[in-house]
Amino acid sequence: MDALPAGRHFFRGDDGYEVARQGTVWHQKVPDRYPEMIVQAVDAEDIVAGLRYAKANGHQVNIVSGGHSFAASHLRDGAVLLDLSRLDHATIDADNKTAVVGPGKGGSLLMADLEAQNLFFPGGHCKGVCLGGYLLQGGYGWNSRIYGPACESVIGLDVITADGEQIHCDAENHPDLYFAARGAGPGFFGVVTSFYLKLYPRPAACGTSVYAYPWDVADEVYTWARGISAEVDRRVEMQAIATRSLPEMGIDGPGIVFASPAFADSEAEAEKALAIFETCPVVDRAVLKVPYMPSDLPTWYTAVMTHYLDDHRYTADNMWTSASADELLPGIHKILDTMPPAPSHFLWLNWGPSPARQDMAYSIEDEVYLALYGSWTDAADDDRYGNWAGSNMAAMSGLATGIQLADENLGQRPAKFASDEAMARLDKARATYDPDGLFNSWMGRL
Incomplete structure (x- = not known):
């Protein structure tokens, strides 16, 4: 690798290799998968040199930018890993x-x-x-x-x-x-x-509402959320997070929290868009109720990150669905019953119905998005919690349209993430631009 300056690439076994490898994964459950070489690229020349080395030595190539893949799909045995995190212009x-x-x-x-x-x-x-x-x-x-x-x-x-x-x-x-x-x-x-x-x-205004419910009204809450899917103002991100405790909200026990931002042209419009949360039939059972307050993105980033702690081990899986609440509730109850400790959580997101999309590989979405994020601190609990997300999503897969690649678990549970037409076009384009299969593909596909 004469084309790469010393210190910008690490072969397996080199000093600094393991620090570089683990540094490409944001949480603590780093898979036992070991690239042959890691290139910490700072420019196009580094990338080309890495590709040239991989080709000459029979290695495939993977890429990482920020390392927020829960599954760390960029880590593959024997590959050349191009770390692009320094290309931050x-x-x-x-x-x-x-x-x-x-x-x-x-x-x-x-x-x-x-x-x-x-x-x-x-x-x-x-x-x-x-x-x-x-x-x-x-x-x-x-x-x-x-x-x-x-x-x-x-x-x-x-x-x-x-x-x-x-x-x-x-x-x-x-x-x-x-x-x-x-x-x-x-x-x-x-x-x-x-x-x-x-x-x-x-957007001129960002507002927020917060409603927290105990788990014993889960049936009523999720049935209501599913029933109003088409009515939610598209400026509102209607999301519910179920977790075993919410200390940052002063809630010690399990809760289902609707914390939903709305982006609008005025505070009045944002408040009006969020008024739908008052229509929940068990709103009187809310243990925390804030119909409206002004907010901003820095506040939201801080709130979101309370669920994703980099000193924890994580697993994730997800599904798109248009199933009814009656069909989804048995699976939801199992999710709640088996959920690992906080900050593990179950995300429900009212997403659609959506407008027609552009012509692109992203081609599967549906009315509701469900995602599971299991987290724990002790490696001894990997067997206990490591398949919580995957097994629960597998059990509900008959209700799924497909998955979103953001929270994929394809190495453990292959699932559909693009339409059949889009996959055919992807395969054809791959054959044109990468006929020798230099770049590793997904860890699994249907």
Whole structure:
């Protein structure tokens, strides 16, 4: 690897290798999978050198930008891992409402940069999530029910292909690669060095409501939430988090919390959009009720991160569904009964019905999104809790339309994440741009 300066690449067994490997996973459950070499790229030349080495030595290639994959799908035995977290550039053109950003740019950092210029982008909900993996897998983010998954706002990409060629792709140039880059996630067969983004005006107001219910009214709460799916104002992110304790809210026991932001043109509009939470038939059983309060993104980022602690071990799985509450409740009760300690949680999100989407690999979504996040601190509990998310989602898979790649568990539970037509187009594009299979694909697929 003469083309790579010392200190920017680590072979397995080198000093610094294990620190570099573990550093690509945000939580403590780092899989026992070991790339042959890790390249900490700082520019396109590093990437090309890594690809050249992989090709010459018969290794496949994986890519990581921020390491927020719960499954750490970027860690593969014997592969060359390209760590792009140092490609964190960002250039904002406020007049034209566009930006050019690197895959290693943190989404929350971009949001702060944009807010300072009175702009907005549907960035991810968690601090630490970088734009590379987030945008490739689809990107459910702030105000995405209005602006769509973030990949719809990707208007172009700079990509290094399997043969080391540096190209720009968009709707007119290399359209098949552009199609694939918007939804293929960890199965994308190229290295994105820059994303070109469409930006939006910053919403004038962000408001929030908070309602917390005990678990013994779960039937009533989830039946109500399912019944009003089509009525929820699209400016509202109607989400419910069930967990065993919520000390940050002063709740010691199990609770189901609807904490939902609304982005609007005025405080009055936000408050009106959130009024639907008062229609819950057991609203009088709420142990915490805040119909409305002004909020902002920094406050929301802080709140979200109470559920994702980097000193814990994590597992996740998910499903899209249009099933009725009666069909879903047996599975929900099992989820609640078997849930590991907090901050483990069950997320219910009212997402659709959604408008028609652009022509892109991201091609499966439905009215409701369910996701499970199991967490614990002791490695001795891996067997006890490690399959909580996967087994519960497997039990409900008959009600699923598919999954979202953001919280995938494909290595343990293959599931459908794109339409049959989209998968056929992805396979055809892969055969064109990566005919020798240099880039590892998903860890599982149906």
